[in-house]
Amino acid sequence: MGHITKDAWVPSVTLRVGAEGVDVAALLLGTDGRVRGDADMVFAGQPVHPSGAVRHEQASLVLALHEVEAAVERIVIAGEADGGVLEAAAPDGAAVASYAVTGTGDATAVAFGEFFRESGGWKFTGLGRGHGSGLAGLVTEYGVEVAEEEPEPQPVVCGPVPLVGVVKMPGQPLPAAGGPLGEPEPTPAPAPTGPFPPADRPYELVEGWEFGPVFEPFVAEGLGNDVIALDDRVGNGPVLVELAQEGYGYLGLFPLDRRNKDEVDFLFNALLPDFLGSAAAPVPKGRPLRMRLAAENRWILRVKPLAAARRLEGTLHGYGPEALIYLGGGADLRVEFKGDPRNGRGYVGIQSYGVGGRTDGRLPDMDLLLNEIGPLRQTVPVPRGPQLLKFNAEGPWTLTVRELD
Structure with missing residues (x-):
């Protein structure tokens, strides 16, 4: 189904991997050739691996090979298609791997290729393995559990949506009632219905916390995509970034590097309705923190000392x-x-x-x-x-x- 130079070395850096017209997914595999759990599949419906080393962005994948956990031996790249050209590019845009898969007509999903460890580094090899039962059928071969029942209808949202035919199984159901030793469990607060309170709301610094600079808060509000640039009031060290967005829609916040491109580590990457969250963000040494905001609706962002976290x-x-x-x-x-x-x-x-x-x-x-x-x-x-x-x-x-x- 394809053509490739077998077992090509690739640099252990952050690679962008994609195939034009195909929404690709990544499967992080252990030594047994299977995923360790649901979180080891990264795709549009689950866009971030817990380690942060693999993420899904705009139908392509970002693989920080130098940050992949030691327990992961292979990363398989697959997609809902019968063929295509998979390409991997280094941070400077240079192509480091390419593999063309020619469709056979009966495949509805294909495993394009895999990155695997060897002698302390990483290699890439093409697979070109088609599957007639779609991506949901293909990923089960690697240990991903797929629910048989149809998912409930979901509200229409913009941005990444769950992959058709792949529904994650719940990791552990909630007990019927009660907590440890018979104690009643507290009930989580309901979802909020709007953004953060006004920007001038009071806050306190946690006494005894000394990690990160102290400065006057920075506030920005807007609608839709934007670039947020902090001024020189923020010193070196991590800061607290609070972000909220009203309604349904994709929301992402990505620190920008010296070349004005997204850093590997993002701050937020979610489809959660009425999004409300905070994260610790590093401030680059010798230059202000700049962030690319991808938003669908009205939002408010605040940057405060990390000591202001809960x-x-x-x-x-x-x-x-x-x-x-x-x-x-x-x-x-x-x-x-x-x-x-x-x-x-x-x-x-x-x-x-x-x-x-x-x-x-x-x-x-x-x-x-x-x-x-x-x-x-x-x-x-x-x-x-x-x-x-x-x-x-x-x-x-x-x-x-x-x-x-």
Whole structure:
């Protein structure tokens, strides 16, 4: 079905991978040749891998090969098509791999090729393997579970939409009632119905938090796509970015590099209705932070000191992704996630960064505390603070922290 030079070396950098006219998907595989869970499939309906190393943008994929987890041995690129030309380009635009697949007429989905590890680096090889049962049938060969029932009708939205025929199975159903040791579980707050409160709302800095600069807040409001540029009031180090959008529609926020192109690590990339979220954003050294905003509706954005993030203590309710500060000792964190309000599923994950004693403004290595799909009630351990927690949830949630004796 294709033509290729086998096993070509590719640079271990950030690659953009796509095939014209095909909405491609990525499958991150372990040593057994299968996905480890639902989150290891990245496509339009699930646009971000929890590690941040793979993301889906405008029908193409961005692969940060140098950031892929060590447990991932192969990344298969597939799409709902009978053929096409798969191409991978380096950050400077130079082509590093190309593979042409000629359709046979009976295939409705194809595995174009795969990136795989060898001798500490990465190689690419073409596969050209067609499948007659569509992408939903193809991905099951790699361990992806596909629901047999038809998905419920969804509201019409702009931007990326769930891949036709591929419906993620819930990761863990909610218990009927009650919490640990018979305690009642708190109920997550309902989805909000509008953007953040007015820009001049008061806020407080968390006492004892010293990671990141302190400055006067920056506020921007608008409708649709825009570029947000901070002024020189912000020093070096991470800042807190709060963003909200009214109604249904795609919302993405991408820091820009020196060449005015998207950085690999995005801040937001979601289809959550009435989006409401916060994230920690690094400020480039020696230049102002610039961000590309992709929005469908009215939005408001605020940039504040990271110390203005909510402190994780007791019980917190929220909706969507949020940066949280934890200053306590080792603790158990009870997570209740109701699921995406559009389909009852959705992603939920927690990344933890121990920032104690950090003065250079750079985040240390990340600990992955939670990485699941679908409604759940789980308890995960949280290391001793100070910790910055990147909590990502596609819907309403409740967190309850219980410090250890």
